[in-house]
Amino acid sequence: MPRRRDIQSVCVLGSGPITVGQGCEFDYAGCQAVKVLREEGIRTIVVNSNPATIMTDPEFADATYLEPLDAAGVEAVLRHERPDAILPTVGGQTALNLARELDGSGVLLELGIELIGARAEVIERAEDRERFREVARAAGVQVPDSRVVTALEQLRNVQLPVVVRPAFTLGGGGGGAAWTQRELRARVRDGIAASPIGQVLVEESLHGWDEFELELVRDARDNVVVVCSIENVDPMGVHTGDSVTVAPQLTLSDLAYQELRTAAIAIVRAVGVDCGGANVQFARQRTSGELRVIELNPRVSRSSALASKATGYPIAKVAARLAIGYTLDEIPNDLNTSVPASFEPALDYVVVKVPRFGFDVFPEAERELGTQMKSFGEVMGVGRTFAGALLKAVRGAEGGDGPWYGWRALPDHAHPFFHREVARVSQALERLPALAEIGAPELLTLKREGVSDHELGRAWHASERAVRARRAELEVLPIYRCIDTSAGELRSSSTTHYSSWGEQDEGVADTRRTVVIIGAGPNRIGQGIEYDYCCVRASLAFRALGFRTVMVNSTPATVSTDADTSDALYLEPLCPEEVLAICEREQPWGVCVQFGGQTPLKLAAALQDADVPLLGLDAASLDAFEDRARFAARMQRLGVRVPAWRLTSAGAACSAAREVGYPVILRPSWVLGGSAMRVCRDEEALLAAIEGMPGDIFVDRFLEGAVEYDVDALTDGSSVHVCGIMRHLEHAGIHSGDSTALLGAGAVAARDRARIVEAVRAIGTDAGIVGLFNTQLAIVGDELHVLEANPRASRTVPFAAKATGMPIIDLACALLAGAKLADLPLERWGEPTDMSIKAPVFSFDRLPGADRTLGPRMRSTGEVMASAATVDAALATVRRAVDGGRAGASDTGRSRGTVQSLQARQASL
Amino acid sequence: MTQAPVRQRGFAARIEPYGRALLVLEDGTQFDGISVGAAGTAVGEAVFTTSMTGYQEALTDPSFHGQLVCFTAPMVGNYGVAPERTQSPRARAAGALMRSCTSRCWSTWLREEGVVAIADIDTRRLAMHLREHGSMRAVVSSSPDALDGPGRDGLAARAAQLEPTDWATVIAEVSTPSRYLHADGERDVAVLDLGVKRSLLQLIERNGCAVTVYPHDVDTATLRSHQAVVVSSGPGDPARLDGYLRTIVPLLGEVPMLGVCLGHQLLARALGHDTWKLPFGHRGTNHPVLDRRTGRVLVTSQNHGYAVAIGSAGAEVTHVSLYDGTVEGFACRELRVAGIQFHPEATPGPDDARGLVADWLQECTGAAQA
The missing domain is CATH 3.40.50.20 (Rossmann fold)
Incomplete structure (x- = not known):
């Protein structure tokens, strides 16, 4: 049709x-x-x-x-x-x-x-649990034994353990397992409160069963294809968003898999999804083969994003075309337009997804994983074996305390196949020959198993660089393959790559000038979608400037890893080994490290070391910003004030604090960003805080009562253009990422504005950087202080771009490509005439036990924006966006802090 | 969440190779790997399947007789082996070509079944090579004397010298030696076994049919006594199997006939249509086929190297491949003959097309469906 x-x-x-x-x-x-x-x-x-x-x-x-x-x-x-x-x-x-x-x-x-x-x-x-159960049963698929509960009185004769699932909540919010009567009553009470229709499902616990997901699309002519199967390595009981998952499923025989496929199709038909995507989750008892359908989502989901990236089959695109009447056989396969989308992708590689948690930011939160999702982001590893893909994904997660504490510690219950695979890598490492003695075949075998240079370096007590050098000497080098939806059966135009070893490289055909953009890695607190936005804009901007763009990133859930965003995409961990190898293959004209947050900046030194051309900064100019002493010295030269600070041992912290003057902020020297920061108002608090802070400590003067400003600016090296000055509503001491920010007419007093612009100009001029930089300043009384500056795109860039209408990233890319500020039509974007407000959004309700008080540590997971002619109107709208923002979602505890502070501040404006 | 202890023992960690192995294509392309199957050398046509499951089903499918089957799925052997998955009494493929062999029991099975198997080779390169250059003859060997020196040089020559197969002999080998009753039931269906898969018999049985299986050399009169005849799938080039037309042609119009895969090709030839060799075949479980009568798409299990070219009159093309437009099914209503190029019985593969067999049985035997 x-x-x-x-x-x-x-x-x-x-x-x-x-x-x-x-x-x-x-x-x-x-x-x-x-x-x-x-x-x-x-x-x-x-x-x-x-x-x-x-x-x-x-x-x-x-x-x-x-x-x-x-x-x-x-x-x-x-x-x-x-x-x-x-x-x-x-x-x-x-x-x-x-x-x-x-x-x-x-x-x-x-x-x-x-x-x-x-x-x-x-x-x-699909969403009303009771109706879904009826429909599934009628379609001949078993559902877990359960009952709908709207009041505690209905809990008589419930067989424990059970799982409590509130109706209509996100990510299983408010639900969980109950092993005792007490837990049961508490869960049900919370669940009823969390559900917008006051309904929970009390359900047979399938704890320990295997869990599978199928991603399907169906059209109006009743054609259905299963785009991808996903197997959870963690068994049932752990939310799929928090599970390590693998695609395609690897442990079911054909017969068992087809049973799942047939059941999923029957359910999708019965529910009536007739022009779009759906996700069906199953539990399966490993030995008996008993099957239960858990749920169906009649929409694209986190899993369908993963499935799209894992297979090269763009589910959301296809679903949108189905929604306007096309049938699957009328929609071309994205990667080979001679065949239609009505086929099922065949994979000749394995994709493993690993969640990224934030327990480092919320150390006090309950770590136990259950039916309620707790992870902030995810990362995928693609390889020719399960172990290779798993190891890549774990590296790509960039630390974060994962669910298993490292790849060796698979959950006991995981399928023996997974244990076998991981054990093989462990054993390969145990039998490791010495660095000097290893030959090319042995080293190649290790690389084929997925062992990273970093891991080898640890085993050999050698630097990663030394391992890399040895590898190069033995000519053990990675090659790159394409994700083509057909396992090589069809010719494809795919430019999505993953690395492998000891195989044939599929070649780079494009010889245009290439810019490599290093992405931001998995979403996490402090490094979220804002940076993905910057990377995507950068890719589009460089393309518009005539460059070929190459994106390196490995999180499945973003626009940057959409194959359409760049001319080539590498789904690889953002680690020196992988990024260097990609640069070696691509021979780029330049590499952008300033759009993906801290992750690419951390790679700058290794890249420069290997003579990779960095755009906009080099290791030395970066160091001039990141090294506190060098930065402070430069500020002093420029006549810009910075708050007094000391780097000290724990023992000398008290005297350092006396020198800079209370109140002070404490921060371990090895921690970036706001995590582990403490504000101390007196010596007693200081002594309590330094307990458990190993290593050296920064002691900074805390500017009580200061008004903070965030400034995004462009520099061409010799001159600076300020794009946006954002004034924080909250008092200083709240992390800028958790602050409500105002940008627009009258947000900053004219006198303050002039001083801020002057300071920012000084910082960005002759600093050895080109492109974007972000400066955080504070005005207390009559004094302007520079708190921090970063030579990269910041979290506030998307907001500033939207509030001012200025394509900030595009302009930055023009500068990186060699333009001067004078060449750019900057006058086109004048002062905004209305007021825009950005407010943080929190996910505290997902993290039971998490400390909700705001402070120097960032805790928000997202943000909303509103613009209006007046501050009052903008505040009213942004409040709605924060508080009631998610219709039907029950998340009332989410944003109390912000709303209260908004109310307080609104009065003061 | 409790921290799981690190597993050190209890899992066989490494598939100990039985030694080295080598795959050489007739054009001289070589792949060095490890041997994970039988000792010896196998010569045959190298083909690839993109199915991600069903490795044991594939190698026991008589249609793969004598072929060297490359699995593009990167890990093969994950879920072990089980007797109920076999599609015929023994492995039929001569060789298995894999990126990695992931369980000892799979490797043991390959060895016991006499399949020469190579692992740790670049199967994607191999599949893309076959895609670009067409299916070709190849030799895989795990014999130590064939891996180095003059033995190695001789392998490519052996592949190139592979004699054209005498397919009639092969079919005699894979067909049942004597008639047997597979299942009893209401409707009386005969299956001409040219290398039938067990699952096709099961599919017919599940439709309430008595299934009598006949050897390849059964006479026309015997088949005619049944309500319907199914001509099975099997190995080989249909153009070299015209001998079977002597059995089939006299049945046209006499008894309803359904051909599956090779059976479909032979029925088309019996009706005067041609068959031709596909460049690299269709082998996988994800092939989209358009049913022209309903406008619906079936995701099908396929395993064929030849296709039918339906000439002008006499037969309606009912199914076409959405990959390359080749004929995937035809019907000749007048003579009550139909052919399906793909495998409705799946195994391995999706169940989408099972209904076709049920519908056909319903139509031509008139009995109630099971």
Whole structure:
């Protein structure tokens, strides 16, 4: 069936701020949908409150509304725009719940707007647990024994253990396992409170069963394909978002796998998903083969983002085309347009996903993993073996205390196949010959097993560099393969690569000038979607400047790892070994390390060491910013004040604190960012804080009562242009990432503004850097202090770009490509006339036990933005976006801190 | 969450290779690996399958007789072996070509079944080579004297010198030696066994049929006595198996016939249509096929190196491949003959096409479905 001609305009709902359980994957899905719809000549209208998304970029959709994602906000947009249809399946649970609400209230009917992608009754059948169970049973698939509970009295005769699942919550919010009557009652009470319809499901516990997920798409002609199977290495009981997972499934025989496939298709049909993607989760008892279907999501999901990246089959794109009437056989395969999308990808590699947790930021939070998701991000490893892919993923996670504490410690219950694979690597390492004696075949074998240079260096007590040198000497070098959806059966235009060893390289055909952009790695607190936004914009900007762009990143859930974003994509860990090898292969004209947060900056020294051309900075200029002493000395020369500080041992901390004067901020010298910072107002507090801080400590003067400013600016090396000055609403001492920021007319007093611009100009001029830099300043009384400066794109760039309308990253890329500020049409973007506000969003409800007080450690997971003519109006809107922002989602505890501070500050403005 | 202890013992960590092995294609391309199967040398046509599951099913499928089967799935052997997965009494493929062999029991099975198997080779390179240059003859060896020196040089020559197979002899070998009743049931279906898969018999049985399996040299009269005849899949070039047309042609119009894979090709030839060799075949479990009558797409299990070219009249093309447009099914309503190029019985592969057999049985025997 060709595309429906009656649909001329579509409203695409985003998922709002990043929270645990609803991450960057929906920007990826939303972007793909908008792109496809526009290709079809359809007018697209995006509603999303999250400024750090690509989908809300000005030219991305035909109309963009940075509005709160609540029924009122979306309704206002719908009334104004009058689209023909609304697509709710690419914006996560938030969008789905909103669609349900708008449908239920009759707004869609009144305005004549059709729900496409998932009809209301489909959402209902999938989301209402009781109805889903009936439908699944009728389709001949077993469901876990369970009952719906809306009051504690209904808990008589429940067989323990059970799992409590609240209806209509994100990422299993409010749910969990109960092993005792007491736990049961507590879980049910919390779950009822968390569910927007006051309903929980008390369910047979399938603890220890194996867990599988299938990603499907179905069209209006009832064609169904299974795009990908995903196997959880962690057994049932751990939320799939927190599990290590592998695609394709590796431990089921064909018969067992086909049973899953057939059941999944039967359920998708029964639920009635008829023009889009769906995800079906199963539990399977390993020995008896008993099967239970756990749930179905009638939308694209975190898993479908992973499946899309793992297979090269873009589920969200296909789903968007299905939603406007196409059938699967009419949609071309992205990578080989001579064949249609109505096939099932074949993989000749293995993809392992590892979650990235934030227990380092929330050491006090409960670490026990359960049915409620706790991870902040994820990273994938692609290799020709399970172990190789797992090891890559673990490296790509960049530390973070993973679920298993290292790749060796598989959960006991994991399938013997996985244990066998990991044991083989361990044994290979045990039999390791000495560095000087190892020959090429032995070294190649180790590399084929997935052992990194870093790991080898540890075993040999040698530097990674020495290992690399030895490898080069023995000519044991990685090669690159393509992800092509067909295991080599079809010719493909794929430019998505992963590394392998001892095989044939598939070659680089493109000889244009190449820029490599190093991504930000897995989403985490402090390094989130904002940096992915910067990397994506950079790739698009360099392309527009005529360069070929190469992206290196390994998180599945982002736009940067969308194959369309760059000319070539490497799904590889952001470690020196991999990044250097990619640069060796690509021979880039330049490498960007300033868009992906701290992760690429940490690679700068290793890259420079290998004579890789860095764009915009070098190790020395970077050091001049990062080394406190050098930075302070330079500030002194420039006549810019920095708060008094000392680097001291724990023993001398008290005298150092007396010298700089209380209150002080303490921070271990080896920790970057705000983690582990403490504010101490007296010696007693200081003594308590230094306990358990190993190594040297920074003691900084804490500027009580200061007003903080965040400034993003461009430099061409010799002159500086300030793009945006953001004033924080919260008092100094709250991490800038957790602060509410104002940008716009009247946000900064004229006198302060002049002083800030002057300081920023001084810092950015002749600093040996080109491109973007971010400066944090504080004004206390009459004094201006520079707190910190970073020679890279910052977290606030997307917000500043949206508030000012200035394509900041594009301009930075022009400078990196050699332009001067004088060449750029900067006058085009004058002072904004309205007020924009960015407010943080927290996920505390997902992290029981987490300390909710705000301080120098960043704790927010996402942000929302609102603009209006006045501060009051902008504040009111941003409050809605923060508080009620996620329609239907029950997350009331999420943002108390911010809302209170907003109220307090609003009064003071 | 409790920290799981590191597993040190209890899992066989390494598949101890039985030594080195070598694969040489007729164009001289070489792949060095380790031997994980039988000792010896196997010569045959190198083909690749992209199915990610069902390795044991594939190697016991008589359609793979004598071939060297490359698995593009990167890890083969993960879930072991089980007798119920075999599709015929023994392994039929002559060689197995793998990136990695992941369990000892799989390796043991290969050795016991006499399959020469090589692992640790670049299977993606091999598959892409076959895609670009077409299926070709090859030799895989684990004999120590064939791995080095003059023996090594001789291997490529051996591949190139591989005599064209006498397919009639091969079919005599893979077919049942004598008639047997596979299952009893309401409807009386005969299967002409040219190398049938056990799962095809099971699929017919599940539709409430009595399934009588006949050897390849059964006479026409015997087949005619049944309500319907299924001509099975099997190995070989249909153009070199015209001898079977003597059995099949007299049945046209006399009894409803369904051909699967090779059977489909032979029925097409019996109706006067041609068959031709595909460049590198269709082997996998993800092939999209359009059912022209319904407009629906089936994801199918395929394993064939030849295709049918339906001429002008007499037969309707019912199914086409969405990969390359080749004929995947035809029907000749008048003569009650139908052919399906793919494998409705799957095993390995998806169940999408099972209904085709049920529908056909329903249509031509009229009995109620099971």
